[in-house]
Structures are given as C-alpha cells and as structure tokens.
Amino acid sequence: MKLKIIIKKEESFMPWRDGTGPPWLEGKFKGCGFRLTVPRQAILDVLAGTAEHLSAEDIYLKVHKVHPAIGLTTVYRTLELLVQSGMVFKFDFGDGRARYELSENPKGIGHHHHLVCTRCRRIIDYQDFIDEEKDLLQKTERGLSKKYDFHITHHVIQFYGVCRECLGC
Amino acid sequence: MKLKIIIKKEESFMPWRDGTGPPWLEGKFKGCGFRLTVPRQAILDVLAGTAEHLSAEDIYLKVHKVHPAIGLTTVYRTLELLVQSGMVFKFDFGDGRARYELSENPKGIGHHHHLVCTRCRRIIDYQDFIDEEKDLLQKTERGLSKKYDFHITHHVIQFYGVCRECLGC
DNA sequence: CTTGATAATGATTTTCAGTTTCATTATAAT
DNA sequence: ATTATAATGAAACTGAAAATCATTATCAAG
Ligand SMILES: [Mn+2]
Ligand SMILES: [Mn+2]
Ligand SMILES: [Zn+2]
Ligand SMILES: [Zn+2]
Numbered sequence: 001m002k003l004k005i006i007i008k009k010e011e012s013f014m015p016w017r018d019g020t021g022p023p024w025l026e027g028k029f030k031g032c033g034f035r036l037t038v039p040r041q042a043i044l045d046v047l048a049g050t051a052e053h054l055s056a057e058d059i060y061l062k063v064h065k066v067h068p069a070i071g072l073t074t075v076y077r078t079l080e081l082l083v084q085s086g087m088v089f090k091f092d093f094g095d096g097r098a099r100y101e102l103s104e105n106p107k108g109i110g111h112h113h114h115l116v117c118t119r120c121r122r123i124i125d126y127q128d129f130i131d132e133e134k135d136l137l138q139k140t141e142r143g144l145s146k147k148y149d150f151h152i153t154h155h156v157i158q159f160y161g162v163c164r165e166c167l168g169c
Numbered sequence: 170m171k172l173k174i175i176i177k178k179e180e181s182f183m184p185w186r187d188g189t190g191p192p193w194l195e196g197k198f199k200g201c202g203f204r205l206t207v208p209r210q211a212i213l214d215v216l217a218g219t220a221e222h223l224s225a226e227d228i229y230l231k232v233h234k235v236h237p238a239i240g241l242t243t244v245y246r247t248l249e250l251l252v253q254s255g256m257v258f259k260f261d262f263g264d265g266r267a268r269y270e271l272s273e274n275p276k277g278i279g280h281h282h283h284l285v286c287t288r289c290r291r292i293i294d295y296q297d298f299i300d301e302e303k304d305l306l307q308k309t310e311r312g313l314s315k316k317y318d319f320h321i322t323h324h325v326i327q328f329y330g331v332c333r334e335c336l337g338c
Numbered sequence: 339c340t341t342g343a344t345a346a347t348g349a350t351t352t353t354c355a356g357t358t359t360c361a362t363t364a365t366a367a368t
Numbered sequence: 369a370t371t372a373t374a375a376t377g378a379a380a381c382t383g384a385a386a387a388t389c390a391t392t393a394t395c396a397a398g
Contacts, residue, residue, distance in 0.1 A: 033374090034374085035364085035365060035366080035374065035375070037364075037365080037374095037375065037376085038364095039375085039376075039377095040375090055355090056355080056356080057355085069376095069377085070376085070377085071376070071377040071378070072356095072377085073356095073357085073358095073376075073377055073378080073379095074375080074376060074377065076355090076356065076357075077357095077375085077376085092261035094259075096354080096355070096384095096385080096386095097354095097355060097356090098355085098356090115313060115317060115319050115321075117319075118322070124317055124319065126313060126316075126317070128312070128316065129308075129309045129312050129313065132305065132308070132309070133305060133309060136301065136302060136305050139301070140298045140301070140302060141328065143297070143298055144284060144295060144298065144328060147295075147297065148284060148293055148295070148332070148333065149332070149333035149336060150284050150286075150293065150328070150330055150331070150332055150333065151330045151331040151336055152284075152328045152329070152330040153287070153329055153330045153331070154328075154329050154330075155326070155327060155328045155329065156325065156326070156327045156329070157324070157325070157326050158324060158325045159310065159313060159319070159321045159323075159324045160321070160322055160323050160324065160325070161319055161320045161321040161322045161323075162319070162320045162322070163317070163318075163319055164317065164318035164319065167318065167320055202345090203345085203346095204345065204346070204393085204394060204395085206345095206346065206347085206393075206394080207393095208346085208347075208348095209346090224384090225384080225385080226384085238347095238348085239347085239348085240347070240348040240349070241348085241385095242347075242348055242349080242350095242385095242386090242387095243346080243347055243348065245384090245385065245386075246346085246347085246386095249386095265356085265383075265384070266383090266384060266385090267384085267385085339398105340397100340398085341396105341397085341398080342395105342396095342397090342398105343394105343395095343396090343397100344393105344394085344395090344396105345392105345393085345394075345395095346391105346392080346393070346394085347390105347391080347392070347393080348389105348390100348391090348392095349388105349389095349390095349391100350387105350388080350389090350390105351386105351387080351388070351389100352385105352386080352387070352388085353384105353385085353386070353387085354383100354384100354385095354386100355382105355383100355384095355385105356381105356382085356383095356384105357380105357381075357382070357383100358379100358380080358381070358382085359378105359379085359380075359381085360377100360378100360379095360380105361376105361377100361378095362375105362376080362377090362378105363374105363375080363376070363377095364373105364374085364375070364376080365372105365373085365374070365375085366371105366372095366373090366374095367370105367371090367372085367373100368369105368370080368371080368372100
C-alpha cells in the first residue's frame with residue numbers, strides 16, 4: 001500500500017522534474033495534475049514571506065492566523081509535496097524537527113549553505129563563498145556522477161560549530 | 170532542569186574537546202570523568218566493526234546478540250555521549266531515524282562525504298574527491314569563521330540524487 | 339577488603355513530530 | 369448540473385527518542 005502511493009507520486013512529478021514542465025513558484029500548479037488550492041497558496045505565501053527556517057508547526061501557526069480552518073495535516077502533506085517536487089528544501093539542523101525553506105526564493109536570496117550553532121541552534125545563511133565553491137562543486141558533482149553512475153539532484157552543505165553569541169560568554 | 174544537565178555535560182566534555190585531553194578511540198575514557206564500561210565498549214566495538222551507517226536500534230540489536238542485558242536506553246545515551254564528544258557523527262539521511270558513524274575509523278576509512286539515493290535510501294561513501302575539496306573547504310571555513318565569528322568544528326556534505334541501481338530500470 | 343559517594347544502567351513511562359485513516363468537501367472537466 | 373477525482377481536516381495512530389527512577393556498577397578512601 002505504501003509502495004503504491006510512492007509510485008503514484010513519482011509518476012505525477014515527472015512532468016516538471018525532467019525539465020519539460022514549468023516551475024510554479026507563485027501559482028502554477030495546473031498542467032501538472034495538481035491543484036493550487038487556498039491551503040497550498042497560503043503555505044507557499046508563508047514560505048515566500050519569511051527569511052527564517054520554519055518547522056511544519058511554525059508554518060501551521062502562521063497559516064492559522066489567516067486561515068484558521070487549515071489543518072496541520074495539510075501543512076505536512078503540502079510540504080512533502082513541495083519537497084518532492086523540488087520547490088522546497090527540507091533540512092535537519094539537529095533539533096527534533098524538520099525545517100523548510102523555499103529552494104528558489106522569488107524575490108530574495110537563492111541557493112545558499114548553512115552555519116549551524118550546536119549550542120543555541122542558531123542558523124546562519126551564507127552565500128558569500130559559494131561563487132568560489134561553485135566550480136569545484138560542479139566539478140565534484142560531475143566526477144561523482146560519472147564514477148558512481150549517480151544522478152545528483154541537489155546537495156546539502158552545513159558547517160557546525162559555535163556562533164559569535166555563544167562564543168562571547 | 171534540562172539546562173542544568175546540558176551545562177554539566179559541556180563542562181565534562183571540555184578536557185578533551187579543547188585539544189588537551191587524549192582521544193579515546195579504543196579504551197580511553199578515564200581521565201575525562203567517564204568510565205569505559207562493558208556496554209560502552211560493546212557499542213564502540215559495533216561501531217568500529219562495521220562499514221554501514223547503523224541506526225540506534227541496529228546497534229542495539231548487534232550489541233544484544235553478545236550482551237543481551239544491555240538496553241536500548243543505554244545505546245541512545247552512549248551514542249549521544251559519543252556524538253557530543255566528537256567521536257561519532259550523527260547523520261540524517263532522510264529516513265525517519267538517525268544514523269551513526271565513527272568519526273575516525275581506527276583501521277579503515279577516515280573522513281568522507283555521502284551520496285544519498287532518494288529512491289532506495291542507499292548511502293555511498295566517497296573520499297576520492299575530498300583531496301581536491303580540502304583546500305577550498307579549509308579556505309571556506311577560514312573565511313566563514315572570520316566573517317561570522319563562527320568557530321567551526323565539523324561539516325556535513327551530502328549529495329542527493331538517484332543511484333545506479335535505481336537509474337537502471 | 340570494607341565503605342561511601344557517585345556514575346551508569348535498564349525497565350518503564352512519556353513525549354511529540356510525523357503519518358494514516360476516513361468521512362467530508364472542493365475542484366475541474368463534461 | 370452531474371460526475372469523477374483530488375484535496376482536506378479531525379481524530380487516531382506510530383515510532384524514534386527522551387525522561388523517570390529504582391537498582392547496580394565503578395572507583396577512590398580509609
Ligand atoms: Mn537557509
Ligand atoms: Mn559514511
Ligand atoms: Zn550559538
Ligand atoms: Zn537507489
């Protein structure tokens with residue numbers, strides 16, 4: 001039963017994951033077999049309107065203020081949908097819950113990596129060094145793809161340590 | 170109460186985390202306020218004797234075969250101890266459970282990164298490209314440390330995608 | 339070897355993020 | 369309007385991980 005569901009989803013995602021379909025970052029569900037409903041729009045709005053790394057419950061609470069009828073279950077389901085479709089990244093920063101971030105912020109920062117403070121759980125986005133990283137990263141990805149026959153879709157780079165605030169005490 | 174415990178632990182770890190104490194990778198707990206007990210030794214043995222990425226329960230089951238009295242609770246506690254002390258890395262590869270790996274395998278591979286197949290959850294270790302990565306990584310870490318006053322202790326680099334086996338079907 | 343202080347253990351209970359279930363509702367095509 | 373199907377949400381459930389707490393192991397002093 002679980003397998004069945006997974007297969008169904010992966011087939012559904014094909015249209016836009018293989019580069020043929022349009023990415024829908026602000027209202028383009030249709031044509032992919034998905035419906036852009038009020039709950040989904042609301043969840044996307046929350047994600048697009050924050051610079052934080054929100055958990056499912058964080059998102060639910062923010063959505064709830066505007067649309068009290070929308071349930072936590074729908075938030076979880078929509079997030080899974082967005083993650084599987086590549087629109088949203090799901091992160092584990094070491095506290096007990098997953099955190100979500102728009103993979104391509106429409107009017108903001110784009111791809112970036114993270115510094116994670118293991119003391120206070122603060123997260124720092126950084127982009128500054130990505131330009132220098134980019135070449136090697138692409139080179140590495142090409143090398144790995146060839147060597148292991150592995151089709152890379154995305155990567156996660158996180159530096160763990162102690163932040164400024166936690167050091168100065 | 171929770172804060173109290175955390176403070177206690179961090180103080181306990183200081184001796185060897187700050188470079189002054191010896192790393193105990195096969196029987197060096199003492200002198201750090203910790204005791205190398207039978208359960209802890211058994212858990213370390215399991216970690217040292219595998220190339221897989223075991224979950225807490227995996228470790229428990231393997232330990233259980235030799236020492237049926239050792240409980241899952243102790244496995245969790247010991248793993249947390251080892252992670253906090255830097256001897257073991259804790260990973261989230263996207264299935265529901267944490268996976269653990271000796272950070273410095275005594276007689277085997279050392280630091281490496283991961284390819285994670287999002288279809289079948291297979292994990293591929295790779296070291297081949299780390300040499301080329303090392304320079305930039307250190308450079309990046311230095312830059313980040315300076316810019317954000319962030320003391321980096323370790324990093325996690327994971328490439329996500331589809332593995333050979335899952336592609337060929 | 340005792341003894342006493344404390345660290346470690348493990349059975350049990352509890353927590354809580356995330357998932358399933360299922361009856362109801364919204365959506366879109368005809 | 370009719371129909372088929374996708375989406376929703378309240379409620380029940382799951383399971384990895386953490387907390388409790390009485391018991392046991394470890395070690396240093398005497
Ligand atoms: Mn971020
Ligand atoms: Mn590994
Ligand atoms: Zn911090
Ligand atoms: Zn695979």
